[in-house]
Every structure is written in structure tokens, then in C-alpha cells.
Amino acid sequence: MNIRQVLVPIAAIVIFGLLWELLVWANGWPNYVMASPSDLPPAYARYWELFLVMGWQTLWRTVVGLLLAIAFGVLLGMVMGFSRTMRDALYPLLVGFNAIPKATVVPIVALLFVGDHNFNTVLIAFMISFFPIAVSVSIGLSTLEPEYRDILASLGASKTTIFWKIALPKTLPEFFGALKVAVTLAFIGTNLMEIVSPHGRGLGALFDSGKTNSDYPLMFAVLIALALMGILLYYVVVALEKVFAGWAERSPSY
Amino acid sequence: MSEALIEIKGVRHAYQTKAGPLPVLDGLNLTVPEGGFAAVVGPSGCGKSTLTRLVAGLMKPDHGEVWLHGERVKGPKSTVGMAFQNPVLLEWRTILQNVMLPLEIVPTKLSKSQQEERARKLLALVGLEGFEEKRPSELSGGMRQRASLCRAIVHQPEVLILDEPFGALDAFTREDLWQTMHKVKAEEPFTGVLITHDLRESIFLADQVIVLSGRPARTQYVMDVHLTGERDIEHLYTPESAEALNILRHQIQIAQGRAVDAEAAE
Numbered sequence: 001m002n003i004r005q006v007l008v009p010i011a012a013i014v015i016f017g018l019l020w021e022l023l024v025w026a027n028g029w030p031n032y033v034m035a036s037p038s039d040l041p042p043a044y045a046r047y048w049e050l051f052l053v054m055g056w057q058t059l060w061r062t063v064v065g066l067l068l069a070i071a072f073g074v075l076l077g078m079v080m081g082f083s084r085t086m087r088d089a090l091y092p093l094l095v096g097f098n099a100i101p102k103a104t105v106v107p108i109v110a111l112l113f114v115g116d117h118n119f120n121t122v123l124i125a126f127m128i129s130f131f132p133i134a135v136s137v138s139i140g141l142s143t144l145e146p147e148y149r150d151i152l153a154s155l156g157a158s159k160t161t162i163f164w165k166i167a168l169p170k171t172l173p174e175f176f177g178a179l180k181v182a183v184t185l186a187f188i189g190t191n192l193m194e195i196v197s198p199h200g201r202g203l204g205a206l207f208d209s210g211k212t213n214s215d216y217p218l219m220f221a222v223l224i225a226l227a228l229m230g231i232l233l234y235y236v237v238v239a240l241e242k243v244f245a246g247w248a249e250r251s252p253s254y
Numbered sequence: 255m256s257e258a259l260i261e262i263k264g265v266r267h268a269y270q271t272k273a274g275p276l277p278v279l280d281g282l283n284l285t286v287p288e289g290g291f292a293a294v295v296g297p298s299g300c301g302k303s304t305l306t307r308l309v310a311g312l313m314k315p316d317h318g319e320v321w322l323h324g325e326r327v328k329g330p331k332s333t334v335g336m337a338f339q340n341p342v343l344l345e346w347r348t349i350l351q352n353v354m355l356p357l358e359i360v361p362t363k364l365s366k367s368q369q370e371e372r373a374r375k376l377l378a379l380v381g382l383e384g385f386e387e388k389r390p391s392e393l394s395g396g397m398r399q400r401a402s403l404c405r406a407i408v409h410q411p412e413v414l415i416l417d418e419p420f421g422a423l424d425a426f427t428r429e430d431l432w433q434t435m436h437k438v439k440a441e442e443p444f445t446g447v448l449i450t451h452d453l454r455e456s457i458f459l460a461d462q463v464i465v466l467s468g469r470p471a472r473t474q475y476v477m478d479v480h481l482t483g484e485r486d487i488e489h490l491y492t493p494e495s496a497e498a499l500n501i502l503r504h505q506i507q508i509a510q511g512r513a514v515d516a517e518a519a520e
Contacts, residue, residue, distance in 0.1 A: 154310040156330040247346040
């Protein structure tokens, strides 16, 4: 990574902050209409302990939900990728499930497992984020060119061997593409639960309390904190992708 | 004549489609002696690729028999190597690792270092020395096809099945690869079946050319090729070769239904 790669994104963030500040200042908006970047440091200074505790709650529940989504999504994708019948059977069901706005599912889940706030939150994060993973894995597997299979099948390799040696690695680029989408979705899921069904846990609850008290700087501070966590997780996925599917990246000269 | 290594007797096969059975092979006969190299030519869509899958044991014919080395083919056998028009190299592996892939499946007595040594030797044979650690995406189409060829023979198969391996290459690269094939055959003897659309390729590489009829395919014509000695491209421009090519071209036209088979009409 050279200096340019570091400086350019930082410059973009600074410029964005300045424009935001300018917008608020030019319109003369007071704090209870729109907070400006200069309101954020005081908000963080005042509530930093809450941010740490609740930020951690949001983060771990998102990650657990995401891990479940990966396990379930990969399994479902494998089933749909290898069996045409299962694909035909499950696809409409899956699309229908995905089409339901998760905000409507939140109250149902909250009532279903009332009191189990951690479980509920993880469940919503999971439900919202497994779909892209399942779809990408199933497409990756079902579009595997027959010659790839024949190369090993003609030597008498078992289906399991073909899966581990060829199908799985070949699907990794699609899988990581979906995982980048799923990371963001999982955050949305966690926060939906924390906001709609507040139990005083997570950044969503902090956001909700900011809303109740008309504390706009706090609400915006939460949004920025969420954005930072989202970026963090996203780049964790990017780093993993580099390690496991770096081969898919072509060098620019080709 | 030495023992027949590949024997296909009266094979018939039909695919089940929505519109009913679609016969692709109907009365196919083919015999390749040990060390022989047969080229199969025919109009497109005449079932040539089905033939390769039958020999490889990847599917069973409806009727008829496929024999390899005196044993009836019932399923895939590790004594077969395959290469296709698409080199299907695994992009996450280096060229060397790609070539060594079959040795991970087929039982082998070679130690890891011997396996690597063998793969390196084959890569050097086809002119890919120095590219062992490259990824497939860093190689040209012709080089990838060379690597694919190494992978097909690394486990010393008795039978090498080549399904239009040079079909997607430009004419000059293709001629280079033809010569590489002769080099490989001299160093690493195999019995081969080559599916191709290229008549020049068929007489340059094979010692037996089989013309299939249009779908459903049967063996329409068999030609023994006698291009003797060290084969180089100039052999394709002798009167003898021109005559062979002419006969084959005529047979293809018959297979396509564009010419009448004079002998059969009588």
C-alpha cells in the first residue's frame, strides 16, 4: 500500500465532512434539525462508555448472525447447486422469504422469543443476510462447466473429492462477493431489532434513546459509529478474500 | 497387428429429450491397437463428444460394448487421461500444481518429490519450462493447452482422449502444438483418440482416421494414414497428403448429405 492509497480516501472523507459542515452552516440549521460534524466529538466525549459497551453488543451479535448465515447459506447453496429438484423447490420459497420486509418480521420474532433479546437480534441478523450467500453459492456450483467435473470424474474421483478440489474453490470469488453484501445486511438486521424492540442493548438502543431525547448529535454519532463498524467488518472480509480467493484478481497488465 | 486396446462394438445411444429420444450414435465401430492414434472426424453435432465420454466411462451406451485393454468399460478408470478444447485449468493453482492434480486422485507409487519431478519433466517436454510457478491466467491460450496436455498424461494413462484440444487456437499455434504432440508421443507412448474438425490435423497426427456419418452417427469410413518418418508440417503438402485430404473431404460431404456415396448408391 503506498501513500497515495492512504491519502486519497482520507482526503475524500475530510472533504465530505467539510461539505456536510458547510451545508448545515449555510442553511443555519439548529442542532435539533440536523447535526454537523463539529457536534460529534462532544457527543462521543459525553457517552464514550456507552458507545464502547453498546458498540460491542452490536458488533458481536452481528458477527454471530453473519457466521450463522454463512454456515446455513453455504449449506443451502450446496443443496440447491447440486440438485435441480431442490433448486426448483426452494427458489420460490427463498425469493418470497427475501421479499418480506424484515422490519415486519422483527415484531413477530420479538414476540415469539420474548425476553431472549440476544437470540432475537442474532436471528434477525442471520435471516436478513443468508440469502445472497445461498444464491451465490448455488449459482457458482450449478454453473460449473461440465469439463471441470469430467477432468476428475474420468479418473474415478468421488463427488466429495470433486466438491473439495474444484467446486468449492471455484465458487469462492462469488461467495466473497456475496459476503460483502451480507456484512452490511447483517448490520441492518441487528439494528432493526435493537431499534424496533429496544431492550437497552446495542447501538440501535442508543440511537433510540437519542431519538426520545431529541439528541440529534447523539443520533448522528451512532450513525457514524455504525458506519465505522461496517467499514471494519467489510475490510475484514476483503482481507479474507485476498487470502482465500486472491487468485481471482487479475493483474492489471492482463 | 498388435492387440486392440480400445474396442467399440456396435454402440448405439440416444439422449432422452422432451421431444422423445434423440439418437446420437447408431452402429459405431472403432478399434485402436495399442500405441495407435485414431482421429475421429465428422459433421458438427454428430455425437463425437458422446464418443469420448463413452470411452472415458463417464456414461454407458444404450446398446453395444466399449472395451479397454480386454476389459469392458463400466465406469471411470484411472487409466484414462482427457483434454478438452477448454483447457479447464484450476486458476487457484500454479501450473505445476495443475499438472500434478491427477496424481492426487489416482493411486501412485511415486513420492511427492518424484511426482513433482515428473510434472516438471513433462512441462519441459512441451516447452513450458520456467512457467511452473505461474498461474493459468498469466499464460496464453496455447500455453494453457500445453499445460492441460501435461495434466492429461501425468499419471501415465493407457488411453489419451483429446476432444478438439486445438480447436480454439490460431493456425500457427495449432501447428506448433501438432509438433509438440509428436514429441510427446515419442517420449510418453500412449494410445490416443483425437476428436477434431480439422482434416489436416487428423492426417498429421493420427495413423487412422475415422469419418462418422451425420447424426445419428455410425462409422462411415476408415482411412489408414501412412505419413512415415519424422512428421513435419511439409508432409501436409505432398501429393499423397493432398489425395488423402480430398478423400476425407468427400467423405465429410457425404456425411453432411451434400454428396452421394457412389459405392453405396450402386
